[in-house]
Amino acid sequence: MDHESPIWEQAFGIPWLSFNLSNVLMMFVASLIVFILGVAATRNMQRNPKGFQNFMEWLIDFIKGIIGSNMDWRTGRLFLPLGLTLFAYIFISNMLGVVTNGIVGHELWWKSPTADPGITMTLAVMVISLTHYYGVKLKGGSEYSKGFIRPLPFLLPFKIIEEFSNTLTLGLRLYGNIYAGEILLSLLVGLATTSFLGFLGATLPMIAWMGFSTFIGFIQAFIFVMLTMVYMSHKVSDDH
């Protein structure tokens, strides 16, 4: 019962490169689902929206609302595709682990890709890098640099630390929530497989926890996108 990750060491013969193949698989699955949903929703688009298209338009309005609460829409529209994709990808990723965890042999293959700190940190670093990139691009290098010494010059070290702590918390918050959810789910599965009584005992908490995990998955995706836009607005808006 000791499960391990299917790690591919020294990939392509490069000594420092290694893959956790389950993560790669799940990233692919999540991306594929998001892509298929996105494309399915936007086939047969009509001016009078029906069914799935309605839902997608609601999603767009939802992300628009998140962006709109942080910056004005003229700059914010630039980040709409990013926000939408982040939200859809993270939400679907979170859901993948709630639905089931799949184990092949002794290796864990099917799980949330977001239950891995490396992946959430990658997303977080990417987002923070993008905020710096757009900060320089939209406000110019000097304005961007001045942002670090506002409102007072001695805040510079704190501002620099803030950038790293933002990255760290953004990535680890998502990882922690999803990973904890999966731990509890797998504990409950462990309980359910021990005995008949254990199965009975585990059923109800498991249903409850899956419902809660769905909620958490949604909330975390929302928070991730929200914080992305908050950090972005710190860099690109004038009023911060």
Add this chain to the structure above:
Amino acid sequence: MQGLTSNLALGAAGFQLGDMVAQLFFFIVLLALLRKFAWGPLMTMMKDREDYIANEIETAEKSREEAAIQHREASEELKKTRQDAQNIIEDARKTASQQERDIVESAKKEAERIKVSARQEIEQERDKAVQVLKDQVASMSVMIASKVIEKELSEKDQQELISQYINEAGEER
């Protein structure tokens, strides 16, 4: 606790550099694909709809204004037409009363004329009748007289009597 956690299906497997690269790659590809195939068309459609609705509202506003103008024109037209009809009726009434007066007038005249001519005719007829009567009475009286005279009257008495009768006959009507 150790036994429990060792049974876990999950365990943080540490950082794999490959995963990070793969995640970045997947996310960027996903972002690009979705932008091209999903968000782009969807947002275009939403923009399109926004424009369409704005356009429709504008059109509706315009046609409403047009309708108001047309309504005003129509009611003016109606008022004018009503006025015209009133005038026509008034005229007709005037003409009718004029004609009525004319007709009555001419009828009166005609009646007068007929009356006058009738009177003349009567007069003529009367004169004629008187004349005829005179003649007849004369001859009759002569006859009577001659009969009477044959009995007792003289020529002189007879003559007096006749003229007296004639006069009386001429006066009586």
